Amino acid sequence: MDIQTRAVHTRNEPSPEGGGRPLSVPIVQSSAFAFDSADALAEAMSGPDGPYVYSRRGNPTVRALERTLAGLEGGAAAIGFASGMGAISAVLFALLKPGDHVVAQRCLYGGTYSVLSDLVDRYGVVVEYVAGDDASEFERLVRPTTRLLHLETIANPTGRVPDLAGLTAVARQHGVVSVVDNSLASPVLCRPIEHGADVVVHSTTKYLSGHSDVLGGVAVFADEGVRDRVWPRAVELGSCADPFAAWLTLRGVQTLPLRMRQHCAGAELLAGRLVAYPGVTAVHWPWLPGHPTYGLARTVLSGGGGMVSFDLAGGREAGRAFIEGVRLARLALSLGGVETLVAHPASTSHRELDEAALAAAGIGPGTVRMSVGIEHPEDLWSDVEQALKS
Numbered sequence: 001m002d003i004q005t006r007a008v009h010t011r012n013e014p015s016p017e018g019g020g021r022p023l024s025v026p027i028v029q030s031s032a033f034a035f036d037s038a039d040a041l042a043e044a045m046s047g048p049d050g051p052y053v054y055s056r057r058g059n060p061t062v063r064a065l066e067r068t069l070a071g072l073e074g075g076a077a078a079i080g081f082a083s084g085m086g087a088i089s090a091v092l093f094a095l096l097k098p099g100d101h102v103v104a105q106r107c108l109y110g111g112t113y114s115v116l117s118d119l120v121d122r123y124g125v126v127v128e129y130v131a132g133d134d135a136s137e138f139e140r141l142v143r144p145t146t147r148l149l150h151l152e153t154i155a156n157p158t159g160r161v162p163d164l165a166g167l168t169a170v171a172r173q174h175g176v177v178s179v180v181d182n183s184l185a186s187p188v189l190c191r192p193i194e195h196g197a198d199v200v201v202h203s204t205t206k207y208l209s210g211h212s213d214v215l216g217g218v219a220v221f222a223d224e225g226v227r228d229r230v231w232p233r234a235v236e237l238g239s240c241a242d243p244f245a246a247w248l249t250l251r252g253v254q255t256l257p258l259r260m261r262q263h264c265a266g267a268e269l270l271a272g273r274l275v276a277y278p279g280v281t282a283v284h285w286p287w288l289p290g291h292p293t294y295g296l297a298r299t300v301l302s303g304g305g306g307m308v309s310f311d312l313a314g315g316r317e318a319g320r321a322f323i324e325g326v327r328l329a330r331l332a333l334s335l336g337g338v339e340t341l342v343a344h345p346a347s348t349s350h351r352e353l354d355e356a357a358l359a360a361a362g363i364g365p366g367t368v369r370m371s372v373g374i375e376h377p378e379d380l381w382s383d384v385e386q387a388l389k390s
Helices: 003-008 038-044 060-073 084-095 110-123 135-141 164-173 224-237 243-253 256-274 294-300 315-325 355-361 377-389
Strands: 077-081 101-105 126-130 146-152 177-181 199-203 217-221 280-284 307-312 341-343 367-371
Touching (some): 003 256, 060 077, 060 217, 060 243, 077 084, 084 146, 084 177, 084 217, 101 110, 135 164, 164 177, 217 224, 256 280, 256 307, 256 377, 307 315, 315 341, 315 367, 315 377
Parallel strands (some): 101 126, 101 146, 146 177, 177 199
Antiparallel strands (some): 077 217, 280 307, 307 367, 341 367
């Protein structure tokens, strides 16, 4: 079935009484689950797919979210987390050990960059960065200790799209686990497992929930064996998903394809007009002709996405004036909600990067990021235009 249909029909569990199945996934707001037998309780502790014991190890509402998102991404299994960074951290700490070598895309979210830097400083993990659009560049860096490749489907905030199929093919050839952050694309625009990825991570806070009222994350695995390596570390870290947050995310997922269609339409209109506007020196939207990875974006993505970034000639002060000058859009850090948000990446989402790292990632002092909501595009353009004029 089409993803628009699959998103509506969440992976609910049958009623334990054998009756009808509720249309909405029930919120099982319980921290622990009782057993009649000591042996049954002990056996239930054996793994991620057994009976529910303690909600840090598994919960019916969270499992419904995990099964739903695994189905949408085309994966075999998933683990729900309290945040996107919880998912990323658990995956990295579970799959890496001191001395391992990581290759990562140069345009990374600041939080991910920070975790990788911490792994370098604390545990002696070696990290090298590539542009992401040339698989041969990655292959030249592979060594016997290379264990992990980390990519983002749509880089935040530059919109660069990697050669997923080429990079993951090289990774698989050398036994390297490939991890792809798909938060900005969502499974509506791209399903990285179909391009060869081993692990897909999401901040479910963003497009999946879509209403700026959830903090959550998920890791989806192409193979249950990799999930089984990560699950114990997720339990140890305690970064488990909350049942109510999982329920809110499931509710958001049901309208995800409809929202993504509107996000993309609004972003396309803004990007097309910004590219010709005086004082705007560059526009970063994957489906915009002239974007550095336009060809890859047309191959990898089924839409251009809902995030548009652009550079202002006046640098940091111009960026500050713009984000404080909008009236309909809101000045806030997150993205992927129904409302349009603006931010200055160099001082917020990517503040962990020094000047050299910002320049390498393509983020300038005057770069502004817009998470385009589902408002009418002409209303958004009127707001953008008046802020640019001011």
